[in-house]
Amino acid sequence: MRLSGKTALVTGSTSGIGLAIACALAREGANLVLNGFGDHASAVAQVSALGADTMHSAADMRRPEEIGAMMAAAAQRYGGVDIVVNNAGIQHTAPVEAFPVDKWDDILAINLTSAFHTTRLALPSMRERGWGRIVNVASVHGLVASAHKSAYVAAKHGLVGFTKTVALETAGQPITCNAICPGWVLTPLVEKQIEARAAADGIGIDEATQMMLREKQPSGQFVAADELAALVAFLCGDAARQVRGAIWNMDGGWVAQ
Numbered sequence: 001m002r003l004s005g006k007t008a009l010v011t012g013s014t015s016g017i018g019l020a021i022a023c024a025l026a027r028e029g030a031n032l033v034l035n036g037f038g039d040h041a042s043a044v045a046q047v048s049a050l051g052a053d054t055m056h057s058a059a060d061m062r063r064p065e066e067i068g069a070m071m072a073a074a075a076q077r078y079g080g081v082d083i084v085v086n087n088a089g090i091q092h093t094a095p096v097e098a099f100p101v102d103k104w105d106d107i108l109a110i111n112l113t114s115a116f117h118t119t120r121l122a123l124p125s126m127r128e129r130g131w132g133r134i135v136n137v138a139s140v141h142g143l144v145a146s147a148h149k150s151a152y153v154a155a156k157h158g159l160v161g162f163t164k165t166v167a168l169e170t171a172g173q174p175i176t177c178n179a180i181c182p183g184w185v186l187t188p189l190v191e192k193q194i195e196a197r198a199a200a201d202g203i204g205i206d207e208a209t210q211m212m213l214r215e216k217q218p219s220g221q222f223v224a225a226d227e228l229a230a231l232v233a234f235l236c237g238d239a240a241r242q243v244r245g246a247i248w249n250m251d252g253g254w255v256a257q
Contacts, residue, residue, distance in 0.1 A: 001029030002237045006131075007078040009033040009071075009122070011061060011114065012088030014043040016187040017137065017225045021085055024229035025236065026052035033074045035059055044180065053078075061088045061114035062106060071121040080125035083236050086115035086159075087137040091189050093148040104151045111155035112162070119166060123175070132175035133236040135165050137228075140183050140216075140251045144199075156181075160247050167245030176244050178235050183251030184213060188220045219252030 008025045012018040014036035022032050023046065031053040034043055038076060040056045048054045055077060059070035074081050089111045092103040115136055126132025141149060142156035166177040184190060198208035213220050229252060234240055235248075249255055 003083070006082040007033065007074065007080065008083035008085065008236070009035070009074060009081045009118065010085040010087055011035045011036065011118065014038045014040045017085040017185060017228055018085070019043050019046070020225035020229040021087060021232045022047050023050060024226070024233040025083065026050040028099060028233055028236070031062070031078055033070070033081065035070065035088065038056055045224050062109040064117050067117040067123060073123065080129060081122045082126065082129065082131060082240065083133045084118050085135045085232060086118055086121045088114055089137070089189070091149070091193075095148055095192070096150050098158035099150060108155050109152035112153065112158045115159060115162060123170070126175050127173060127238040128142070130174055132164060132170070133179040134175070134178040135232050135235050136177070138163070138179040138181045138247070140181050140249060140254045142179065142181050143247070143249060143255050163247065164245045172246055174241065176177060176241065178243055178246045178248065180228060180231055181247060181249040181251065182223050183217050183249070183254040184222050185225060185228065187225070217252035217254050218257065221252060223250050224254060
């Protein structure tokens with residue numbers, strides 16, 4: 001197992017993409033620090049069943065002090081965090097002039113600033129141990145924009161820029177930092193957007209789904225969470241040691257248009 005003896009933190013990992021990533025890293029032998037709300041007991045059980053020593057933190061990614069406590073708890077249990085996957089994210093849609101200020105602040109805090117905090121806290125240990133992997137889950141919206149998603153697009157573009165900067169600052173060591181940019185993935189966040197589209201247009205869920213895919217994703221298919229997880233596992237392995245500052249889109253052709 002390629003990651004035996006390593007410890008991975010995956011934020012926003014009690015369901016969806018984050019949980020799929022946690023499972024993929026567990027299969028490679030890593031210990032796992034899960035983070036998120038909801039039914040964390042089920043997520044812990046699922047990852048532990050793959051043989052991983054697993055802990056969970058309910059740290060609120062909007063709050064630096066809670067992120068710090070999570071990182072300290074991981075260090076106390078495992079000696080440090082070798083792999084950081086910044087996956088936590090939320091969404092809200094509205095025109096700029098009607099965008100709620102509190103929603104803007106929360107999206108920037110969770111989708112962007114939390115990655116700064118986990119990274120700054122993990123890097124000293126990575127440098128000391130001489131190995132590290134940071135993978136930021138950005139989005140095609142870190143490369144292109146869509147109307148009514150100003151906060152999300154701003155945060156994801158910021159995460160792409162942050163990724164490149166960290167990659168340059170760690171280029172002289174066996175520490176890599178890369179970002180992945182998924183297109184449409186059928187997660188609870190996307191399901192809400194489909195439901196809103198169906199309600200607004202007075203159509204069924206299936207029709208709304210196909211309309212959304214046709215508009216953006218030429219493959220006409222959702223990206224699977226397991227496919228993204230396999231990409232993250234690759235980026236954490238030795239074969240990707242010279243992949244640095246890459247912004248890797250997996251989007252069914254979205255940004256090729």
